[in-house]
Amino acid sequence: MASIQAPKGTYDVLPPEAERRSILESHVHRIFGGAGYRRIETPAFEATELFARGVGSATDIVQKEMYSFDDGGGRSMTLRPEGTAPICRAYIEHGMHKLPLPVKFWYLGSFFRAEQPQKGRYRQFWQVGAEVIGAGGPETDAEIILLLAELLDAMGVKGTRLRLASLGNPETRIEYRDELTAYLRAHASELSVEVRARIDLNPMRAFDASDRGTQAVMANAPKLLDRLAPDDAEHFDQVKTLLDAAGIRYELDPTLVRGLDYYTRTLFEFTSDALGAQSGVGGGGRYDRLIEQLGGQPTPGIGFAAGIERILLAGAEQPIAPDPVDLFVIVGDRENRRAGVAGFELAREARQAGLAAQLELGARSMKGALKHADRINARYVAIVNDEQSATLKDMDTGEQQDLEAIRVIATILRGSRLA
Ligand code: ATP
Ligand code: MG
Secondary structure, three states: OOOOOOOOOOOOOOHHHHHHHHHHHHHHHHHHHHOOOEEOOOOOEEEHHHHHHHOOOOOHHHHHOOOEEEOOOOOEEEEOOOOHHHHHHHHHHOOHHHOOOOEEEEEEEEEEOOOOOEOOEOOEEEEEEEEEEOOOOHHHHHHHHHHHHHHHHHOOOOOEEEEEEEOOOHHHHHHHHHHHHHHHHHOHHHOOHHHHHOOOOOHHHHHHOOOHHHHHHHHOOOOHHHHOOHHHHHHHHHHHHHHHHOOOOOEEOOOOOOOOOOOEEEEEEEEEHHHOOOOEEEEEEEOOOHHHHOOOOOOOEEEEEEEHHHHHHHOOOOOOOOOOEEEEEEEOOOOOHHHHHHHHHHHHHHHHOOOOEEEOOOOOOHHHHHHHHHHOOEEEEEEEOOOOEEEEEEOOOOOEEEEEHHHHHHHHHHHOOOO
16 A cells, blocks of 8 residues: 655654754743743634734735634634734733733744745744733843843854844834835836735835845835834834843844734844755744734733744754663563563563663564663663563673562662662
């Protein structure tokens, strides 16, 4: 029969790779947990309406990247393409405004987008992110950026750059959008067909275009950063001052555009030279209108999301020490059922005594089993001869001794570094 493969754009996380992810997760625990952020997990799918409202119906994500399906009862559901809208939904749904504010979350999980798969771009991918809800001050913006920088640093992500901008408030943006749209119309003949077709839908996206003609037009386009309202400009100045104080380097990028409609004020993205075409490692921004947009009280918020595959691709190779094996148990005569029970029990009791114990499960010959014990770096091997007696071999010294099976664990505990 033909074999079945994982769907296009998905992949298996095999053990060595899974271990690198555990290392990443432990850094997240340390860095974000240490700063008072706590883990949150939301469902893998949500009402489609949540993303239409919470990400924005004009965005690429909602327009063409969502996996939506009927839940069987006529309701449209969507595999979550991002984490912010679900977390804001949870914040509102659980009345978390009653908690001491701000509430600070981190999350780590898989997300889904119908994209053309390539290196660093998948249909099921993983993100780590954080959100701070209920704090609007610039120190929150700077803290979020700082913590993400620390995580990337801990993972040894090479060649990072931080791009920074401010989107101001939605009212300023509407005025700016009109100005930009008029400018694009005046230069329509120089734009790519795709950009021209989307002038009205999403003019900001023109800054992202990769064709020369559009890029030349955009180099002289009006910039939102030059149009900020005084309080937004003041907020942005303070964010920059705090980042300077923390020694975080950034580049102002007035063309920075990100996929959410409800971003306000600070916007940022880390890229890495080590990544090639999919250079975005992670980014985020402030979303002071989002909670209201989802039916809650007006509440400021800010967060980021970073792609785990991209962190690992651009990150340092971390030497992964295999799990230590204190004891490897081999049953000498597999035909002897009582010896089989004794070997099984020995491994079980060894684990209860706090040893990392493995039982030979591979039906290997004695020679093969000893070779395997050596390969996995077992500290001791116990060969269970029958229900009473065993041979214990110290794999470091090569010494071996015959002893009663019930004495094996005590002997190891006395003799090993675990004693
Ligand atoms: P891109 O421009 O690469 O499509 P994006 O702006 O869509 O990124 P966000 O929605 O901000 O990305 O998601 C945050 C991070 O999640 C990205 O910086 C990237 O590291 C990662 N990411 C986004 N989409 C994918 C994907 N399809 N596969 C793998 N990682 C992804
Ligand atoms: Mg994208």
